[in-house]
Amino acid sequence: MPSIDRMKEFLAVVSSGSISAAARSLALPRATLSRRLSGLEADLGVRLLHRRTTKLTLTEAGEELRLRAGKIVADAEAAWSAVQRLDDTPRGLLRVSLTGAFFKQLFIDFLCDFPEVRLEVLSTTRHVDLIAEGVDVAMRIGPIRDQDLITKRIRSDRLLAVATPAYLDWRGRPETPDQLVDHNCIVGFAGDWSPSKTWPLLDGGTVPVSGRLAANELDLVKASALEGHGIALLPTAVAARELEAGLLVPVLSGSVGAEIPVSLVYADREFIDPKVRIFVDRAADVMRREMPEPFSL
Numbered sequence: 001m002p003s004i005d006r007m008k009e010f011l012a013v014v015s016s017g018s019i020s021a022a023a024r025s026l027a028l029p030r031a032t033l034s035r036r037l038s039g040l041e042a043d044l045g046v047r048l049l050h051r052r053t054t055k056l057t058l059t060e061a062g063e064e065l066r067l068r069a070g071k072i073v074a075d076a077e078a079a080w081s082a083v084q085r086l087d088d089t090p091r092g093l094l095r096v097s098l099t100g101a102f103f104k105q106l107f108i109d110f111l112c113d114f115p116e117v118r119l120e121v122l123s124t125t126r127h128v129d130l131i132a133e134g135v136d137v138a139m140r141i142g143p144i145r146d147q148d149l150i151t152k153r154i155r156s157d158r159l160l161a162v163a164t165p166a167y168l169d170w171r172g173r174p175e176t177p178d179q180l181v182d183h184n185c186i187v188g189f190a191g192d193w194s195p196s197k198t199w200p201l202l203d204g205g206t207v208p209v210s211g212r213l214a215a216n217e218l219d220l221v222k223a224s225a226l227e228g229h230g231i232a233l234l235p236t237a238v239a240a241r242e243l244e245a246g247l248l249v250p251v252l253s254g255s256v257g258a259e260i261p262v263s264l265v266y267a268d269r270e271f272i273d274p275k276v277r278i279f280v281d282r283a284a285d286v287m288r289r290e291m292p293e294p295f296s297l
Contacts, residue, residue, distance in 0.1 A: 004072070004073060004076050006036060006039075006040045007065075007069040007072060007073050008073055009022070009026060009028075009033060009036055009037065009040075010037065010040060010048065010065065010066075010069060011066065011069055011070060011073060012025055012026055013033070013037060013049070013056065014056075014058065014062075014066055017055060017056060018055070018056060019033055019034050019037065019056070037049070044061070044065075046059070046061040047059050047061065047062075048061055048062035048065060049062055088274045089114075089116065089274060090114040090116065090117050090273075090274050090275030090278050090279070091114070091116035091117060091274075091275065092116070092117065092118065092273075092275060093117075093118045093119075093120065094110075094117055094118070094119050094120070094136050094137070094275045094276070094279060095119075095120045095121075095122070095134060095135045095136050095137075096119065096120070096121050096122070096135070096136065096137045096138070096139075096279070097121075097122045097123075097124060097128045097130075097135050097137070097138040097139065098121065098122075098123055098124075098138070098139040099123070099124070099139050099140075099141050099218065103283070103286050103287070103290065105286075106282065106283060106286045107119055107121055109282075110279060110282065114275070114278075117275055122135075124216070124217075126189075126216055127140065127145070130146075130149065130265070130266065130267050131148075131267055136266060136267075136273070136275075136276050136279075137264060137265070137266045137276060137279055137280055137283070138264070138265050138266070139262075139263070139264055139283075139287075140261075140262070140263045140264070140265055141157065141235055141260060141261075141262050142260045142261070143260070143261065144261070144263060144265060146265075148267075148268055149265040149266065149267060149268060150265065150266050150267070150268050151263050151264075151265050152263060152264045152265070152280055152284055153261050153262075153263045154261075154262045154263060154264065154284055154287045154288060154291075155261075155262050155287075155288065155291070156259055156260070156261055156262070157235045157236055157237050157259075157260050157261075157262055158235070158236045158257055158258070158259055158260065159200065159233050159234070159235060159236075159257040159258045159259075159260055160233070160234060160235075160236050160239065160250055160253060160256075160257050161180075161199070161231050161232070161233050161250065161251040161252050161253070161256045161257060162225060162231065162232055162233075162234055162239055162242075162243065162248040162249065162250060162251060163225060163228075163230065163231040163232070163248065163249065163251050164225065164226060164227075164228045164247065164248060164249070165246070165249055166228050167225075167228045167229075167230065167231070168249070168251070170228075171183055171184075173251070174231075174251065174252060176252075176255075177199075177201060177207040177252055177255050177256055178207065180199070180207055180208070180209050180231070180252075180256075181208055181209070181210070183211075183230060183231050184211045184212055184229065184230035184231070185199070185209040185210060185211040185230055185231050185232075185233075186211050186213050186214075186215070186221050186224050186225055186229065186230045186231065186232040186233075187199075187209055187210070187211055187213070187214045187233075188214065188215065188216055188221070188233070189214060189215075189216045195214035196209070196214070197209065197210065199233050199256055199257075200256075200257065200258040201255055201256060201257075201258075202254070202255055202256070202257055202258065203255070207256065211230050212229070212230070213229065213230070218234065218235070218238050221234060222234055222238060222239060222242070222248075225248060226242065226247060226248065231251050233256075233257070235260065235262075237262070237291055262287070262291070264280050264283055264284060264287075266280060
């Protein structure tokens with residue numbers, strides 16, 4: 001089968017109108033190009049050009065090859081160009097899902113440093129399906145259930161039950177986990193629209209909880225607790241400043257809660273796009289540096 005180079009040379013001859021002119025444009029000796037053109041005709045078993053003293057004319061087979069070779073060469077050049085663009089320069093659309101309104105400057109700096117990147121950033125505590133929803137990178141607080149994802153663990157945190165001193169003065173401080181049934185607990189979701197009915201215990205069990213508000217937005221959960229509407233279960237890093245200031249206080253810290261990982265996840269693919277790889281590395285550095293330290297009990 002004739003190579004792409006032979007087709008390009010044939011097209012150059014047709015375009016130039018002579019072998020000599022084509023040889024000059026291709027920086028080839030005329031004899032070399034003439035020999036290759038004859039070899040192409042021999043490989044195909046047909047004559048492609050009528051060679052006259054003053055000009056070349058296409059045969060019917062030559063005209064057919066001209067039409068088809070033009071598209072083949074254009075497609076091949078487009079393919080080479082596309083492959084060459086897959087270098088270490090981040091470019092194209094990058095979709096990121098993260099928890100909370102963290103790290104605004106990370107995204108602004110990424111846009112400034114990599115002008116060929118477009119960003120779409122979704123803030124949600126829902127564990128999005130990266131493959132189905134076309135998300136490149138997600139921040140996860142809690143266990144990673146999808147084993148098909150690459151996980152870059154950033155740190156560990158602790159889920160802690162918290163409330164305002166005023167709420168506990170009003171409703172009383174629970175002394176045991178089972179007393180949480182007498183309190184308004186601000187809960188998250190176990191599924192898309194299934195409010196959590198239990199909270200984890202440090203010993204590995206669970207305790208029943210219920211309340212008037214279920215939300216998967218951590219800022220809303222924290223704000224509701226700060227307003228004295230009940231007991232919330234929050235990562236200590238999320239509530240660290242309020243705990244340090246005494247605006248929130250731990251509840252049942254010796255029994256209720258769980259150790260949780262904070263991670264970045266992305267799809268496991270044979271070729272990791274440069275924009276994903278570089279963003280993950282940058283985001284990991286920023287998260288380690290800027291996330292509030294977990295509150296020390």
